[in-house]
Amino acid sequence: xxxxxxxxxxxxxxxxxxxxxxxxxxxxxxxxxxxxxxxxxxxxxxxxxxxxxxxxxxxxxxxxxxxxxxxxxxxxxxxxxxxxxxxxxxxxxxxxxxxxxxxxxxxxxxxxxxxxxxxxxxxxxxxxxxxxxxxxxxxxxxxxxxxxxxxxxxxxxxxxxxxxxxxxxxxxxxxxxxxxxxxxxxxxxxxxxxxxxxxxxxxxxxxxxxxxxxxxxxxxxxxxxxxxxxxxxxxxxxxxxxxxxxxxxxxxxxxxxxxxxxxxxxxxxxxxxxxxxxxxxxxxxxxxxxxxxxxxxxxxxxxxxxxxxxxxxxxxxxxxxxxxxxxxxxxxxxxxxxxxxxxxxxxxxxxxxxxxxxxxxxxxxxxxxxxxxxxxxxxxxxxxxxxxxxxxxxxxxxxxxxxxxxxxxxxxxxxxxxxxxxxxxxxxxxxxxxxxxxxxxxxxxxxxxxxxxxxxxxxxxxxxxxxxxxxxxxxxxxxxxxxxxxxxxxxxxxxxxxxxxxxxxxxxxxxxxxxxxxxxxxxxxxxxxxxxxxxxxxxxxxxxxxxxxxxxxxxxxxxxxxxxxxxxxxxxxxxxxxxxxxxxxxxxxxxxxxxxxxxxxxxxxxxxxxxxxxxxxxxxxxxxxxxxxxxxxxxxxxxxxxxxxxxxxxxxxxxxxxxxxxxxxxxxx
Numbered sequence: 001x002x003x004x005x006x007x008x009x010x011x012x013x014x015x016x017x018x019x020x021x022x023x024x025x026x027x028x029x030x031x032x033x034x035x036x037x038x039x040x041x042x043x044x045x046x047x048x049x050x051x052x053x054x055x056x057x058x059x060x061x062x063x064x065x066x067x068x069x070x071x072x073x074x075x076x077x078x079x080x081x082x083x084x085x086x087x088x089x090x091x092x093x094x095x096x097x098x099x100x101x102x103x104x105x106x107x108x109x110x111x112x113x114x115x116x117x118x119x120x121x122x123x124x125x126x127x128x129x130x131x132x133x134x135x136x137x138x139x140x141x142x143x144x145x146x147x148x149x150x151x152x153x154x155x156x157x158x159x160x161x162x163x164x165x166x167x168x169x170x171x172x173x174x175x176x177x178x179x180x181x182x183x184x185x186x187x188x189x190x191x192x193x194x195x196x197x198x199x200x201x202x203x204x205x206x207x208x209x210x211x212x213x214x215x216x217x218x219x220x221x222x223x224x225x226x227x228x229x230x231x232x233x234x235x236x237x238x239x240x241x242x243x244x245x246x247x248x249x250x251x252x253x254x255x256x257x258x259x260x261x262x263x264x265x266x267x268x269x270x271x272x273x274x275x276x277x278x279x280x281x282x283x284x285x286x287x288x289x290x291x292x293x294x295x296x297x298x299x300x301x302x303x304x305x306x307x308x309x310x311x312x313x314x315x316x317x318x319x320x321x322x323x324x325x326x327x328x329x330x331x332x333x334x335x336x337x338x339x340x341x342x343x344x345x346x347x348x349x350x351x352x353x354x355x356x357x358x359x360x361x362x363x364x365x366x367x368x369x370x371x372x373x374x375x376x377x378x379x380x381x382x383x384x385x386x387x388x389x390x391x392x393x394x395x396x397x398x399x400x401x402x403x404x405x406x407x408x409x410x411x412x413x414x415x416x417x418x419x420x421x422x423x424x425x426x427x428x429x430x431x432x433x434x435x436x437x438x439x440x441x442x443x444x445x446x447x448x449x450x451x452x453x454x455x456x457x458x459x460x461x462x463x464x465x466x467x468x469x470x471x472x473x474x475x476x477x478x479x480x481x482x483x484x485x486x487x488x489x490x491x492x493x494x495x496x497x498x499x500x501x502x503x504x505x506x507x508x509x510x511x512x513x514x515x516x517x518x519x520x521x522x523x524x525x526x527x528x529x530x531x532x533x534x535x536x537x538x539x540x541x542x543x544x545x546x547x548x549x550x551x552x553x554x555x556x557x558x559x560x561x562x563x564x565x566x567x568x569x570x571x572x573x574x575x576x577x578x579x580x581x582x583x584x585x586x587x588x589x590x591x592x593x594x595x596x597x598x599x600x601x602x603x604x605x606x607x608x609x610x611x612x613x614x615x616x617x618x619x620x621x622x623x624x625x626x627x628x629x630x631x632x633x634x635x636x637x638x639x640x641x642x643x644x645x646x647x648x649x650x651x652x653x654x655x656x657x658x659x660x661x662x663x664x665x666x667x668x669x
Contacts, residue, residue, distance in 0.1 A: 125419020
C-alpha cells in the first residue's frame with residue numbers, strides 16, 4: 001500500500017505536469033495543499049465518483065479556485081469520469097479542465113470558483129441548505145439528510161471583504177457541518193503577505209463564533225487528521241482549521257516563493273521536483289498501486305447504496321415527506337402550482353399598487369405552495385416586502401425556517417444564495433435596493449455563469465424612490481443586469497405584470513431572474529385576454545390607436561417599462577386627441593422579448609414604423625437597441641437628486657407634456 005506521502009505526490013505531479021504542458025496555471029497551491037487534500041478525501045469525504053449528483057454526498061469547494069489542478073487531480077485519482085487526456089488538455093479550448101473550476105464542465109465540481117472568497121460564501125450557502133433541509137425532512141431514526149460541507153481557502157479568499165460577511169453570518173448561524181481549511185502559506189501574487197495581511201486569522205474567526213484549530217502543520221497527515229476529528233466534534237459551530245503549508249512544496253528552488261504561485265515551474269524545476277519528491281515516473285504517469293490507493297468508487301457506491309436503503313425505509317415510514325423531498329431535490333415545481341392563475345386574478349382585481357407590494361402578494365399566495373422557497377433580504381425586509389405571512393426566520397436554534405435575515409451583507413447574500421441553489425432542494429430569493437445590486441454584482445454574474453435558479457428582488461427601482469437621493473437612486477444598474485448573459489430581468493408595470501414576472505422566474509429552472517420593482521404606486525392597466533397571454537413574451541402591444549375607418553396604422557411607437565408605462569399610456573391619449581396614431585408597447589423583460597420568434601417581434605415592433613420613442617427612468621443608452629439612431633429616448637443621463645419622487649419625475653422630464661413634445665418633434669422629422 002502506498003504511503004500517504006506517495007498518494008499526495010500524485011496530486012503534486014499531475015498538477016505540475018498539467019500546468020507545465022499548458023504553460024499556464026497555478027502549481028503552487030495544489031502542491032502545497034496536497035497532503036491536506038489526501039487526508040480529507042481518503043479518510044473523510046463521503047462521495048460516489050460514479051454518481052457526482054448523489055443527494056447526500058459531502059460537498060467540497062475549492063474557494064481558491066486558481067489551484068484548480070488540485071481538484072482535477074483529486075477527481076481523476078478517485079475515479080470520476082475525468083481521464084488523463086482531460087488533465088493533459090488543462091486550460092485548453094473546450095476541455096473539461098478549464099483554468100478555474102466551472103460547474104457543468106467537470107463531473108464532481110460543485111460550484112464555479114475563482115473570484116476569491118465567493119467559494120467560501122457558496123460553501124456557507126451549501127451548509128445552510130443542508131441543515132435546513134435536514135431540519136425540514138429528517139425524523140427520529142431517519143437522518144436522511146446528513147452530510148458535511150468542506151472548503152479550502154487561501155490568503156486571498158480571507159482578504160476579500162466577502163469573507164467577513166459570510167463568516168460572520170455562518171458563526172451566528174452555528175453551522176456545525178461546515179469545515180474550512182485555511183491554506184496559510186504566507187504567499188500571494190505580490191510576494192510575502194506580511195506586507196499587506198497581518199490579521200490574527202484564528203482570533204478573527206473565534207470572534208465570529210467559529211471553532212478554530214490553529215497551528216496545524218499542513219504537511220503532517222496525523223496533525224491534519226486530528227484537526228478534522230476536533231472539527232467534527234463541534235456540531236454547534238463551523239470550524240476553521242489553520243494549516244501552515246509551503247506553497248509549491250517539493251519544487252526545491254521555488255517552493256515557498258511567489259514564483260510558483262501563478263506560472264509553470266519550468267522543465268528544469270519540474271525535473272528537480274521529481275527528484276525531491278522521489279517521483280521517478282514520466283509526465284502524467286501514475287502507477288497502478290497509487291490509483292488503487294485513491295480509488296473511491298467501491299466505497300462510494302456502497303455509501304450511496306446504504307443511503308438508498310435508508311431512503312427506502314424513510315419512504316415506507318413517511319411516504320408523503322419522501323415524495324416531497326424527491327420532488328424538491330429534482331427541482332420540479334408542484335403540478336398544481338397556481339402561479340399562472342395569479343396573473344388572471346391580478347387583472348380581475350384591477351388594483352393600483354407598488355410593484356414591491358404586488359410582489360409580496362405573490363409571495364403570500366405562492367409561499368404555502370412552494371416550501372422550497374428560501375427567502376431573505378439584506379436588512380431591508382420592511383422595504384423590500386419579502387417577509388411574507390408564512391415566512392419563518394432561520395437561526396441556529398430554529399434551522400427549519402424558510403427565511404434568512406442576511407443583515408447588511410449584499411455580496412454575501414448573493415453568493416450564499418448561489419451555494420443554496422447549487423446544493424439543491426431550495427429556490428433562493430433575496431432582496432435589496434436596486435442600486436445596491438452593485439455590491440453583489442459579481443455574485444449575480446456567477447449565478448448567471450453557473451445557470452443557477454436564483455431570484456433577485458430589487459426594489460426602489462428609480463428616481464421615484466425620492467428623498468433618499470442619488471446615492472440610493474439607480475441609474476446604470478438596469479443596463480448592467482440586462483447585458484448579463486443568462487440573466488432574465490423583469491421590470492413590471494403593475495400588479496399583473498408582477499405576477500407574470502414571478503411566474504416566469506419560478507419556471508426558469510437552471511437560470512437566474514431579477515425582479516425590478518417600484519417603491520411608488522403604479523396604475524393598473526386594462527388588458528384584453530390576448531394581451532394578458534402575451535405578457536409572458538416579455539414585450540407586447542398594450543395600446544393601439546384606431547383612427548380613420550378602424551385602420552390600425554401606427555405613426556409612432558412608445559416603448560416603456562415599469563412606472564413609465566403609465567406615463568406612456570397617458571401621453572398616448574393626449575397624442576390621440578391630436579389625431580396621432582400611437583402604439584404603446586410594454587416591455588417588462590427585454591431579454592424575454594428578444595428570445596421570441598422574429599415574426600412575433602415584428603408584429604410588436606414592425607420595421608416599417610421607424611418613429612419610436614422609449615421611456616424609462618434609467619440610463620438612456622440601452623434603448624437605442626429598439627428605437628434606432630433616429631428614435632428618441634426619455635431617460636436619465638446623469639444621477640438623480642434628493643426630493644419627493646413626483647418632483648423628481650417632473651424635474652427630469654418624465655411628464656406627459658415632455659413625452660408629447662418629444663413625440664411631436666419626432667413625428668415632424
